[in-house]
Amino acid sequence: MTKEHTSYWKQTSNLPTFPKLTENIETDVCIIGGGITGITTAYLLSKEGLKVTVLEADKVLQGTTGNTTAKITLQHGLIYDELIGNIGEEQAKLYYEANKKGQQFMKDIAEKLSIDCSFTKENSYLYATSEKYAEKVEKEYEAYQKLGIESQLIDSIPFPIDTKAVLNMTDQYQFHPLIYLHAILLEMKKNNVTIFEQTPAQDIEEKDTPTVLTGNNYRVSCKYVVIASHFPFYDKKGFYFARMYAERSYCIALKASSPYPFGMYYNGEKPVRSMRSIKNNGQEWVIISGENHKTGQDEDTAVHYDALKTFSKEILKTDKIEYSWSAQDLTTLDKIPYVGELTKNTPSILVATGFRKWGMTNGTAASLLLRDIIMEKDNPYRSLFSPSRFHPDPAIKTFITTNLDVAKHFVSGKLDIGEQERALLPNEGAILHMDGKKVGCYKDSSGTIHKVDTTCTHLGCEVAWNSSEKTWDCPCHGSRFAYTGEVIEGPALNPLPKL
Numbered sequence: 025m026t027k028e029h030t031s032y033w034k035q036t037s038n039l040p041t042f043p044k045l046t047e048n049i050e051t052d053v054c055i056i057g058g059g060i061t062g063i064t065t066a067y068l069l070s071k072e073g074l075k076v077t078v079l080e081a082d083k084v085l086q087g088t089t090g091n092t093t094a095k096i097t098l099q100h101g102l103i104y105d106e107l108i109g110n111i112g113e114e115q116a117k118l119y120y121e122a123n124k125k126g127q128q129f130m131k132d133i134a135e136k137l138s139i140d141c142s143f144t145k146e147n148s149y150l151y152a153t154s155e156k157y158a159e160k161v162e163k164e165y166e167a168y169q170k171l172g173i174e175s176q177l178i179d180s181i182p183f184p185i186d187t188k189a190v191l192n193m194t195d196q197y198q199f200h201p202l203i204y205l206h207a208i209l210l211e212m213k214k215n216n217v218t219i220f221e222q223t224p225a226q227d228i229e230e231k232d233t234p235t236v237l238t239g240n241n242y243r244v245s246c247k248y249v250v251i252a253s254h255f256p257f258y259d260k261k262g263f264y265f266a267r268m269y270a271e272r273s274y275c276i277a278l279k280a281s282s283p284y285p286f287g288m289y290y291n292g293e294k295p296v297r298s299m300r301s302i303k304n305n306g307q308e309w310v311i312i313s314g315e316n317h318k319t320g321q322d323e324d325t326a327v328h329y330d331a332l333k334t335f336s337k338e339i340l341k342t343d344k345i346e347y348s349w350s351a352q353d354l355t356t357l358d359k360i361p362y363v364g365e366l367t368k369n370t371p372s373i374l375v376a377t378g379f380r381k382w383g384m385t386n387g388t389a390a391s392l393l394l395r396d397i398i399m400e401k402d403n404p405y406r407s408l409f410s411p412s413r414f415h416p417d418p419a420i421k422t423f424i425t426t427n428l429d430v431a432k433h434f435v436s437g438k439l440d441i442g443e444q445e446r447a448l449l450p451n452e453g454a455i456l457h458m459d460g461k462k463v464g465c466y467k468d469s470s471g472t473i474h475k476v477d478t479t480c481t482h483l484g485c486e487v488a489w490n491s492s493e494k495t496w497d498c499p500c501h502g503s504r505f506a507y508t509g510e511v512i513e514g515p516a517l518n519p520l521p522k523l
Contacts, residue, residue, distance in 0.1 A: 029493055031091045031349040032277040037202035039085060045220040048243045051077040054236050056225045057252035058084030061376045064391035065250055067208050070215035072399055077244060081224035085202055088254055088383060091351035093298055093313050095288050096130055096197035098123050099148040100382040102160050102292045105167035110358060111415055115408055117171045122405040126389035134204060141203040142303055147287045148196040151187045157293040158188035165191050182285035183339050198288060198300050226517060228258045234372050248398050251375040255514040261367045265515050268354045268378050270502025274328040275313040275349050281342040284308050297335060312336055319352060320499030325492035352513055353381045362411035363390040375411060453489045463523055464496055466507040475523040476509040482516040
């Protein structure tokens with residue numbers, strides 16, 4: 025039986041639980057977010073002798089980190105040729121080197137702590153199936169040569185896919201992310217790091233030193249705040265909502281019908297297809313992912329799982345899906361993460377966001393940089409990742425395109441009055457026109473109808489129904505809400521009002 029909307033990683037790990045915060049506390053560093061960046065940063069700072077507290081709104085490692093494909097690769101799609109064109113060869117090389125340091129750190133920690141997390145060396149293959157993208161892959165290979173990245177340009181991959189060009193980056197890695205991070209959580213416990221779950225951060229008081237205000241009305245006084253909550257929950261000055269956009273992607277995991285050859289694979293064009301193998305109780309499984317689209321801008325999300333299932337049947341000769349899940353990722357204006365001071369005027373409030381689907385190495389590299397900023401150590405990647413940076417090309421074009429898209433969906437959402445009031449089927453959701461206004465309605469399996477206001481509590485866009493995952497998704501800035509209105513994903517902090 026398929027485990028829908030449950031990631032393989034979550035089902036095959038046994039993570040510890042942590043209490044809610046129930047009092048006001050003081051700490052050296054308060055980290056918001058219990059994903060790979062927050063956990064790794066807490067571990068690094070605790071090794072420096074600092075008192076560290078982690079606040080997680082839900083449960084640790086259940087967000088984007090728990091829904092990853094878990095490739096520890098420096099082959100981040102078609103990126104290096106673009107970076108060279110936009111920011112120059114020297115800066116592009118810094119991006120590669122920062123991620124390589126993150127990759128090496130993960131390898132070293134897995135070996136040092138003897139973590140049995142299926143940490144294996146694999147080649148990574150970027151391929152194209154059209155002549156247009158074959159040219160892009162060849163240009164990417166030229167960029168690799170300029171940056172000194174060991175690679176080969178080849179013709180084919182060991183699957184029945186008609187490839188026009190393939191770029192092989194050697195000596196990359198894959199692993200089980202939650203087993204890896206579970207071991208780090210245990211090490212953090214030895215270093216007296218305190219972790220609180222079900223404790224959402226709501227605001228920050230900026231004085232001589234910051235204080236984090238939580239949703240359950242407690243205060244965490246500290247010297248530094250690190251916002252590693254995927255989307256920055258505190259965005260009063262940085263305007264991150266206008267400088268990033270959210271995309272969803274989809275994953276399936278299934279038993280291989282024949283021996284999986286080797287390597288990790290990624291199609292550099294649309295529709296994106298990503299493949300990697302996993303070992304599960306001696307059996308070989310495959311994770312297939314792809315089908316990217318902007319959050320809230322695709323009503324029938326079930327078609328994306330169907331497309332991956334069709335691809336699996338054609339390429340792997342099996343469509344017996346065991347797990348299916350989705351993830352949300354943020355992309356910045358220039359495709360480089362924002363890591364560092366939230367704004368130029370907030371040296372004690374740091375942020376890490378915008379990993380563009382490559383959060384394993386980018387998130388770990390961010391943690392190393394955050395540690396160095398707090399410990400006042402030199403770091404050669406600080407200006408590259410600075411959230412206050414500005415690269416006129418492509419930032420201006422991307423900023424205009426992204427925010428025109430937001431404006432379009434804002435206006436179209438306001439003009440759409442919804443469907444005429446009608447009966448819903450069990451497990452069906454829709455926006456209905458009732459008593460002169462729009463109402464978000466969902467009928468659960470017991471027949472109860474849940475009604476919510478459809479106006480996103482972030483900046484007033486109109487949410488859309490996600491039929492596959494039974495959520496209300498905002499097409500403007502990527503906020504997501506449960507069918508009952510509770511916030512699943514920011515930037516929204518407040519739930520949709522129930523009607």
